[in-house]
Amino acid sequence: MASNAAVPFWRAAGMTYITYSNICANxxxxxxxxxxxxxxxxxxxxxxxxxxxxxxxxxxPVLRSDTPQV
Amino acid sequence: MAMAVFRREGRRLLxxxxxxxxxxxxxxxxxxQEEGLxxxxxxxxxxxxxxxxxxxxIQKITKAMKMVAASKLRAVQGRAENxxxxxxxxxxxxxxxPSIDVKKSVVVTLSSDKGxxxxxxxxxxxxxxxxxxxxxxxxxxxxxxxxxxxxxxxxFRDSKNDIVLSVTELNKNPLxxxxxxxxxxxxxxxxxxxxxxxxxxxxxxxxAFLPTVSTVLSPEIIEKESEIGGKLGELDxxxxxxxxTKGEILQNLAEFQFxxxxxxxxxxxxxxxxxxxxxxxxxxxxxxxxxxDRLTLTYNRTRQASITTELIEIISGASALEAAK
Numbered sequence: 001m002a003s004n005a006a007v008p009f010w011r012a013a014g015m016t017y018i019t020y021s022n023i024c025a026n027x028x029x030x031x032x033x034x035x036x037x038x039x040x041x042x043x044x045x046x047x048x049x050x051x052x053x054x055x056x057x058x059x060x061p062v063l064r065s066d067t068p069q070v
Numbered sequence: 071m072a073m074a075v076f077r078r079e080g081r082r083l084l085x086x087x088x089x090x091x092x093x094x095x096x097x098x099x100x101x102x103q104e105e106g107l108x109x110x111x112x113x114x115x116x117x118x119x120x121x122x123x124x125x126x127x128i129q130k131i132t133k134a135m136k137m138v139a140a141s142k143l144r145a146v147q148g149r150a151e152n153x154x155x156x157x158x159x160x161x162x163x164x165x166x167x168p169s170i171d172v173k174k175s176v177v178v179t180l181s182s183d184k185g186x187x188x189x190x191x192x193x194x195x196x197x198x199x200x201x202x203x204x205x206x207x208x209x210x211x212x213x214x215x216x217x218x219x220x221x222x223x224x225x226f227r228d229s230k231n232d233i234v235l236s237v238t239e240l241n242k243n244p245l246x247x248x249x250x251x252x253x254x255x256x257x258x259x260x261x262x263x264x265x266x267x268x269x270x271x272x273x274x275x276x277x278a279f280l281p282t283v284s285t286v287l288s289p290e291i292i293e294k295e296s297e298i299g300g301k302l303g304e305l306d307x308x309x310x311x312x313x314x315t316k317g318e319i320l321q322n323l324a325e326f327q328f329x330x331x332x333x334x335x336x337x338x339x340x341x342x343x344x345x346x347x348x349x350x351x352x353x354x355x356x357x358x359x360x361x362x363d364r365l366t367l368t369y370n371r372t373r374q375a376s377i378t379t380e381l382i383e384i385i386s387g388a389s390a391l392e393a394a395k
Binding site: 007008011016017018019021022025043044045046047048049050051052053055056057058061063064 | 230231233234235236237238239240242243244246247248249251252253254255256258259260318321322325326328329
């Protein structure tokens with residue numbers, strides 16, 4: 001079995017498995033042919049607004065989005 | 071002018087039966103409405119007509135909202151049912167341990183951003199609070215991650231010190247796995263947990279949504295549990311390919327499990343929201359219809375009473391002239 005030090009490169013870089021699989025999925029999506037490529041990229045748009053709370057008060061919300069509002 | 075005076079006199083003779091059911095609909099803006107000597111309040115047809123118009127508009131709007139919710143439900147329902155297959159292998163492998171006793175639990179509460187959807191958000195918040203009470207204690211701690219505006223407003227009142235993250239505007243784009251996985255990633259990075267309990271409304275049918283809790287354990291806890299035995303103890307009987315250790319695999323699995331369970335939970339909650347909104351708008355249009363019926367009856371009664379009064383005036387005036395001859 002591999003030793004404890006042999007973590008995969010992405011884990012060592014601080015990524016979680018979820019981030020890793022999302023990057024792989026994006027790579028696969030970019031390999032598609034048009035028009036399927038545009039459709040699939042359109043399907044997987046990300047948009048939400050996250051705010052951390054401390055001491056019962058919300059901090060400024062961070063918008064995580066593919067389409068940042070102007 | 072004189073007719074108006076006669077009309078007022080005539081109204082005083084009206085039995086107060088007509089006035090009682092409509093006592094609540096008085097409007098100070100109408101010029102025809104007044105209070106008689108006996109304390110009889112009568113409503114003019116203008117006021118009732120206005121009210122009927124607004125109730126009819128409300129009925130149309132709620133019917134339209136119901137149609138919109140029904141079409142959105144049809145779209146999401148297929149996806150939600152298909153996404154159930156994502157977490158089923160995880161439960162088959164790792165089992166489901168809702169009663170696990172851990173030091174740090176994080177309760178993820180899923181709710182909607184928009185209102186007018188019945189009671190689903192309050193049931194989810196009730197279950198979250200119950201989980202808090204169940205899991206709080208010495209050395210144990212519970213924190214909340216809130217998804218959706220409605221739960222944020224409700225939880226802000228009494229649990230605001232335990233909230234660690236809140237997420238809104240998730241429903242702006244159609245729900246997809248990429249979005250939910252980014253969200254799950256953010257939660258994983260920002261919150262330390264031993265067990266994650268996701269509270270959402272599971273969609274059973276258009277009229278039935280039950281609040282459900284899904285538990286996702288952190289990899290360390292899984293390792294600990296697998297030593298104890300039970301379902302997780304059989305993990306060692308699986309052969310591990312590749313150059314990874316069991317700990318790494320467990321970590322990958324736990325993260326992926328969280329992401330899949332979140333995806334399914336978000337979809338089911340969206341379905342439940344649409345279903346609840348459909349039934350809420352349906353009952354609202356039905357109520358508006360009943361109100362309209364009652365108002366129509368009142369309107370007809372008032373109209374007939376005023377016609378009768380005018381006839382009485384004319385006839386008594388005519389007979390007075392005859393008698394005077």
